[in-house]
Amino acid sequence: MPDPGIPPLQTSLLDLAARFGVHARTDAAADVVGDAQPGLSGLPGPPSVPAPAAATAPVDTSVPDGGPGGDLTARHAEEGAAAASGTTPVLERILRGPSGLGTSGLHLARREEPAAASPEEPEAADEGNAVPGLYHHPVPDPDPVRVEEVSRRIKAWAVDEAQVYPPEWEDQFDGFSVGRYMVACHPDAPTVEHVMIATRLMVAENAVDDCYCEDHGGSPIGLGSRLLLAHTALDPLHTTEEYEPGWVESLRSDAPRRAYRSAMEYFLKEATPSQADRYRHDMARLHLGYLAEAAWAQTEEMPEVWEYLAMRQFNNFRPCPTITDTVGGYELPADLHAQPAMQRVIALAGNATTIVNDLYSYTKELNSPGRHLNLPVVIAEKEGLSDREAYLKAVEVHNDLMHTYEAEAAALAAACPVPSVQRFLRGVAAWVDGNHYWHRTNTYRYSLPDFW
Incomplete structure (x- = not known):
């Protein structure tokens, strides 16, 4: 029998978009409460898009007066129309992330910041250095x-x-x-x-x-x-x-x-x-x-x-970002969490953060008794590469996973502009960034190999 292959992501995204109206009123009310919590006052509301035919409730696109960015309602409506027509402003806004007091850790991808330190100029830090060439987003100290x-x-x-x-x-x-x-x-707890x-x-x-x-x-x-x-x-x-x-x-x-x-x-x-x-x-x-x-x-x-x-x-950090809504004091509805598009985003985030662990713990594991499997070790043996070449290739694998994760998260955020979905995606992104921050700064446990 021919391999049916993996269905296009757009299928699940469109299905999710067709269902988001069911949750819109409840989520919009919950988001008002959530935005009153410390550190969340500057989060923008969801973009307004025409409700799909299958929706059973209209989307509330109202936002508080005087919020950051001026007339957000009009801007969201414009971006929602652009998303429906296949253009990219809404994706740009989502990738740019929220602005305002207390939102610095809640971005999907902060493009205004350098994505990675170059091998020649490692990222300066109070403690430790980032893996040269690793795609990541710096965050402020907690x-x-x-x-x-x-x-x-x-x-x-x-x-x-x-x-x-x-x-x-x-x-x-x-x-x-x-x-x-x-x-x-x-950061949104x-x-x-x-x-x-x-x-x-x-x-x-x-x-x-x-x-x-x-x-x-x-x-x-x-x-x-x-x-x-x-x-x-x-x-x-x-x-x-x-x-x-x-x-x-x-x-x-x-x-x-x-x-x-x-x-x-x-x-x-x-x-x-x-x-x-x-x-x-x-x-x-x-x-x-x-x-x-x-x-x-x-x-x-x-x-x-x-x-x-x-x-x-499976052996990765996935249980940690999957509870980001519980830690944030709200709930992503079960049927939205279970959507294939959301599960793909969570899996990619977990995979990327776990390879971060492989890279930062590489020398620690080499110095421990026995043989510890990590991505550079497996690549070196199975692909006949030197330790350095295998490590650098593992960095590339991580970067590919991160780019895919961010693209899928942005597409999901555009397809399903429900407040709890938007906030959950920001929470997962904050976890991804915080996980890298901890690995980079934990010099008690980790040190980088001398490959540069």
Whole structure:
């Protein structure tokens, strides 16, 4: 049978555009509340486009008087008409991103800034340098007051409440700088407690990775059963009264399960049922990726480059940006989140940010015991390139993923001008940028190879 191939992206985008009217009134009302939150007052509203025939509610294109940029309503209407006719002003506006107080971290692509540092002139930074030639968007340092508070709270939770790390790992925990990481990735979080939702989950995910897979006692042997039991802390076991106590006790039995359980309990206080189910699904993807990498380690197999990239689509950061709306204090409706076009954007963002990790952790992993798979290592072996050539090619792979991600995000934003979609896409973009910022500045963990 002939391979039907992948359907054009436009199909899902047009379907999504045809459905956005169902959510327009609710989302517009929610966006008014969201815009009142700290750091979001300058966000522009959605462009106004004629409602499709399938829409059941008109789109509210009104904006507050006196907002930045003058008469936004008229400008949005003009841009919406341009988008419908296939011209590009709306895409230019979306790529340019919002302006105004508190919006510097919410851009899809800031074209007025240099996209990447050249190999001859590495980007200046307070800490660390960007990988030369890596396509990225610089962001300002996160709010130091919020960073300090998140750092204080997460250490109290990890050490005292959930008892995730023993005292002898304190320096490694501090060196991870998870407070700075999460504040940089979630600039639209309305409160510190909203940032803490993501921060606890991040620490819990790293505890599972460290203790089950990596440095602190991890092994591919028996990994499947350990991950399965840990996953029940996120997706609870429904069993008989006789056997439930054994499961409950297992959740207290080791640090990763305690971390998962506690972080999930906090998450569920703020997340809707659909947001929680979405997160569980992405965590199952993550665990599947762990298992694939463990299988290659057991058989001492070096995957093909495309196989490695398939594994990294699952063993990656995707669970983090997918909860950006929960951390932001709003919800992207489940049917909009599930659209193929949105799923493609989220997957591309996750893939690009994960290759960032491969590039910055390259020397750290080479200096660790055993053989660690990362994209430059796989390219070098499978394509017969030198270490330097393979690393530089991995930079190109990242850049291609980033360009594709940004193009698809811009197309989706133009096709579906619903406030929650627009805000979610900005949130994912902020996470992508914040993730690079953390990798670049975390000189405790990372240093660049001498390839330039």
